[in-house]
Amino acid sequence: MRFTSIFLSCVVVTICATSVENRSSDSLDEVLLFDAPAFQDPANASNTLVSLQAFVYVKQLDLSTLTSTLTAWTLGGITGSIETAVERLKLFTAVGVPGVSLSVGVGECSEQATLSATSSLPDLGLSMTNASLGLCSGGDTYTGALLNADDVVTMTIFPSGTNGYGVISDIDDTVKVSHVLDKLESIKTTLFDTPEPVTGMPDLYASLAQTLNDPPFIYITGSPYQLFPFLRDFFDDIFSQESRLSQVDRVHGMYSNMSFLTVGDSTQSDPEVYAEAYRKYGDFIRCIWIRRVDGANNTDERFTTAFNGVPETKYRIYTDDEIPSLAQIDVAGGSC
Known part of the structure; x- marks a missing residue:
């Protein structure tokens, strides 16, 4: 059906x-x-x-069919507010x-x-x-x-201005808990649950807003555009590889004289995308931070391949326990 x-x-x-x-x-x-x-x-x-x-x-005009379909679907093990799911799915x-x-x-x-x-x-x-x-x-x-x-x-x-610093950030499992590696849990989180920030990230980004002198925060994501209203509400309340690289290309076209801190995670292609952007644009990508997510491919081989040609001083792979300490790093002064 x-x-x-x-x-x-x-x-x-x-x-x-x-x-x-x-x-x-x-x-x-x-x-x-x-x-x-x-x-x-x-x-x-x-x-x-x-x-x-x-x-x-x-x-x-009428989303009752979608509502009834979701009602039947939730009987199969996914529970949550049907009205919330319909609201988030309606653009699909x-x-x-x-x-x-x-x-x-x-x-x-x-x-x-x-x-x-x-x-x-x-x-x-x-x-x-x-x-x-x-x-x-x-x-x-x-x-x-x-x-x-x-x-x-x-x-x-x-x-925003033409120089200074900016922040390019992934969304899913970087700043918002999305459970990308667990497809069933990811569906539940996306459709039904109240969005939850990754612990420590709102405080970290508030700190970056001060230390980098109110930089533009550019969020790039592999999520479909139909989820934009939902993601916009999340940031208001809280604060494919080629596709993502093309989004970085757009940011470079708008802010070619700025330098950016990029923030992502290890669940998908953030290390590869940000490293490729560094190889392409040099110090436009001033620093790369990657959250190490449990269950993802966190092997040395993966990161060595991804960051080939990127100086070790230009990227950092951090754990959740290290998030509070990131606010102490002087990115504007050249540290990473």
Whole structure:
């Protein structure tokens, strides 16, 4: 039954994706705006660019079928709040809408930002654009609002300088307990449980925010974009390898004159990704921290291979017991 449902969804998507003409969003569309970094335009120092992402999908009217399906599923051994699971899963059932143009206004900036039309397959309904905001006044954050829309849709924009330090961080099992190595437990944690931070990490990141002089924190993840609202709420409350490396590439494109501390864990490909980024960009990656997760591949052979060509002074593999002591490391002074 699950395979049939997925196949039917693909059929519907394929039909919707044919004969696309660009248009503005309307009352039948839902729009998700992702929070975004803003940075200085390398071609014009007085201009601000913002890395905008949006997802446009057909408005969902009835999720009762999904609720009943999950109710039956939980009888098989996974327990938790069905309403919570439905809320976190709802974007996975959404049908993206191609060919929709969006504009975002920011009160502190002189120009409205325009996104490219949303994509057809395979990234149906998605749009990603580096857009100009013109001249922006000072501020720690800006609020962007969708223009010409029936509903109020907003996003938070995080401007930052052109030099200094930043932090690139993985999410799952680095700052949020996700149990990536236990698939059943990972599903339960993702769909049902109240998100839980890795012990000590909120305090560590609060310390880094002070010692690195309020750096931008850029979170990269292999989690699907449909989980963005859930992950955003987690950070508000608490504080594939090629895909992740491409995300680091994007950060380098925005902040090429900054230096970054990268933080990850050993469950997936963080050591390999961050090491490759160092080999590619040198001291743009100033320091690499990897959390040693019990049950993961923590062999010397794995780390020796991953960090081949990376000086030993540029990376640190730490245990949970060592997390409090990381706050004492003078990263800004060159220590790692």
